[in-house]
Every structure is written in structure tokens, then in C-alpha cells.
Amino acid sequence: MENPVRTQLFEQIDEQYKKFQANIIPNETNILGVRLPILRKMAKEIAKSDWKEFVMNTSEDYFEEVMLKGIVIGYAKMEMDERLKWIEWFVPKISNWSICDSFCSSLKIADKDKKKVWDFVMPYLNSSNEYEVRFGIVMLLNFFVEKEYVVMVLRLFNSIKHEGYYSKMAVSWAISVCFIHFPCKTMKFLNDNDLDEFTFNKALQKIIESNRVDQETKNAIRKMKHKSG
Numbered sequence: 001m002e003n004p005v006r007t008q009l010f011e012q013i014d015e016q017y018k019k020f021q022a023n024i025i026p027n028e029t030n031i032l033g034v035r036l037p038i039l040r041k042m043a044k045e046i047a048k049s050d051w052k053e054f055v056m057n058t059s060e061d062y063f064e065e066v067m068l069k070g071i072v073i074g075y076a077k078m079e080m081d082e083r084l085k086w087i088e089w090f091v092p093k094i095s096n097w098s099i100c101d102s103f104c105s106s107l108k109i110a111d112k113d114k115k116k117v118w119d120f121v122m123p124y125l126n127s128s129n130e131y132e133v134r135f136g137i138v139m140l141l142n143f144f145v146e147k148e149y150v151v152m153v154l155r156l157f158n159s160i161k162h163e164g165y166y167s168k169m170a171v172s173w174a175i176s177v178c179f180i181h182f183p184c185k186t187m188k189f190l191n192d193n194d195l196d197e198f199t200f201n202k203a204l205q206k207i208i209e210s211n212r213v214d215q216e217t218k219n220a221i222r223k224m225k226h227k228s229g
Helices: 004-011 015-024 036-047 051-057 063-075 080-093 097-106 114-126 130-143 150-159 165-181 183-190 197-209 215-222
Strands: none
Touching: 004 036, 004 063, 036 051, 036 063, 036 097, 051 063, 063 080, 063 097, 080 114, 080 130, 097 130, 097 165, 114 130, 130 150, 130 165, 150 165, 150 183, 165 183, 165 197, 183 197, 197 215
């Protein structure tokens, strides 16, 4: 093995998990099959050492190696402006929904300066790159589904027009989370929006699938489904 991190990754391969990941992460051929809690534990240790050396100079041949770099950027100690620069550096490496979502959930930064993170995220929503758009959406989902932001967040979701499957699915998922936390405001949005049929119906589906929505509300949501033709 060319580095101790890769050696450690190979020691943690779970073949069953590898098969599972291969089925749910498209177009990703170099998956080792290391579970996320193990990657997070490794990232915490790397973040305590010379993490910049790891991020800049180790290989990215495997899915887990890229994932590790993203999580390390989230865990390493640094000031906000420096972290935003590293986030900007990493985002182009996102090539699937799994790396995107795990990376975003590692970035516990928004509460330190909401406005700065909000402004940083905005350009990604208009990107032509599917996973850059998803990054922006998932960042809003993770950090801005709050009373003072939710109406603006829903308006932004309404304005996203990227045709990529994983950007549309992220919008649907995010709207369902908004509904769980702010049902009245989100219902108002669901009754007046410009979402395409796929995204709208997927949002309804995810709301219906939630264990945090009562049966009466689910029945009402079912009746809202758009029907083709």
C-alpha cells in the first residue's frame, strides 16, 4: 500500500456493505466498502495531525479516499474564511450524492456566521454541475430550515431549474424536511409553486413516507399529486 490511510481502509473493507453501496451509488466503480462511522472516526484522527498534507497529497483512487478528504475538511480546526476556501476546493471533487451529503453533514459551520455561509452557498444553486447544485441544496437543508429562513429557502428551491436527477431529488427531500418542521408555510408553498411534476410529486411522496406526519395530513397530501396528461 502506498500510504497508511489506504492500508487502514483496506483493513476495514466490508464486502457485503460494498455490494450494498454499489447498488445505490451510480457510476462509482472504485468502492472499497468501508462504513461511514469508520470513515468519520478515521477523519477525526487525521484532522488532529497534518491534515493539509493528507488532503493535498494523498491519492483519490477510491471513493472512500475522496470521502475522507471531505470529512477531514469538516472536522479540522480552522477559521471560517479558511474553511470556506477548502470547501470551495473540495466541491468540484463531488461526483455522487453520497459524498455530497456526507460532506455537507460534516460542515458544522453555519451557526458561526449564517450570512457568510448563506452568501457562499448561493452561487452553487445556479451551477450547471448537478452535484454543485445538490451541494447548495443540501447545505440549505442542513443549516437553514429555520423560522427566519424557511420562506426564502422554499423560494430558492422553486427557482432551481437544473434537470439532473440528483439535484431534483435533493429539492424534493429538502421540501419534505421543510414540511416536517414548518407544515403551514410549506403547505402554502406546495399550493403555489413552479416545480416540475417529478420534483413536486417526489416531495409529496417523501412527506407521505415520513413517520413524523400524521395520517390525516398524509391523506390530504396524496390528493395533491400531479397527474401526467
